[in-house]
Amino acid sequence: MSAATEAFLAMLAAERGASANTLAAYRRDLAQAEEAIGDLAAADRDAVARLAQAWGALAPASVARKASAIRQFFGFAIDEGWRADDPSGALPAPRARRPLPKVLGHADIAALFARAELEAAGEEPQAVRTLALIELLYGSGLRASELVGLPLVAVPRDAPFLTIAGKGGTTRLVPVGARALAALSRWLAVRPGAPASRYLFPSKGKVPHLTRVRLFQLLKALAVRAGLDPARISPHVLRHAFATHLLEGGADLRVLQTLLGHADISTTQIYTHVDAARLVALVNSRHPLATRATSD
Incomplete structure (x- = not known):
């Protein structure tokens, strides 16, 4: 993973108190995105748009989760002054239907x-x-x-x-x-x-x-x-x-x-x-x- 994404994960742990499970999920989603399009801190809008194809076989809920992680990363990158633009508008935005909980009688x-x-x-x-x-x-x-x-x-x-x-x-x-x-x-x-x-x-x-x-x-x-x-x-x-x-x-x-x-x-x-x-x-x-x- 890039230094920028590692810094983002460190911020989640230190400032937001993210749990180990939450950090692991963010790390996995960000690492997979960087495998597909390279360093997120340097990715342009066209590169970000290609993630839609990489996520084509995933369920809407999984796409929504991954997109949320990347949007948060770009917000962090802007706050840190690493980039002036936010290319997250090119991310797919599926409507993930929240499943009803399984219920035991x-x-x-x-x-x-x-x-x-x-x-x-x-x-x-x-x-x-x-x-x-x-x-x-x-x-x-x-x-x-x-x-x-x-x-x-x-x-x-x-x-x-x-x-x-x-x-x-x-x-x-x-x-x-x-x-x-x-x-x-x-x-x-x-x-x-x-x-x-x-x-x-x-x-x-x-x-x-x-x-x-x-x-x-x-x-x-x-x-x-x-x-x-x-x-x-x-x-x-x-x-x-x-x-x-x-x-x-x-x-x-x-x-x-x-x-x-x-x-x-x-x-x-x-x-x-x-x-x-x-x-x-x-x-x-x-x-x-x-x-x-x-x-x-």
Whole structure:
């Protein structure tokens, strides 16, 4: 990668507090763009326009993400005085349709937890860990990266809250229900690596804590044992279920935004689609005109 793009990534880390995953995504997109058209800091409008052809086989969402990264880079280059023009107008601008979240029904959740609880009954450490993991995913709506990287000091002591370091270095308090607290207590009682590891879910591998990939694998395997389609289960799906089921239960959208750690309410609003049926039923049953007979 060019020195200019490296400087841009350093700025994202230092000034915007971008996470390691975010930086990796930016690095990949910018490196691929430079492989196609050369040094971005010196690329002219015609060169930038050629990216449309290079991205021709990609999904609209992928093109939109890559274009966003390059636009931000050009803005940074102008601010730094490396160039006077902004050729990003030549970038393709597809309308990426935000996919609706996969949703698990209450019966699926019940089956998943029933299996996890049955396996954890013998207090075998790995089974108890799996139960604690799904309790926090579904009970508190944590992101996979937030969950696996939880330090021991984040575990609630006097108050039922987790202190979560989210995207961009932001910190939020997430409530932990009685079930999740009980699962955490069981896990702490059998957790290996104490007190050497500072992480709640330590690992024996090169990474000091459980990885997102391993978490994904554990959930897939649990789904199979619970008789569920593993393709429908992932850490993010359980986070979606947390949000969806809270909204169904009457949670306020702003409260949900805070719990999920969304910077923009528009990100949270995607969950309102799942509540459409309940809202229609509410109007039909509670609206003053609902009790009036229709005229022929």
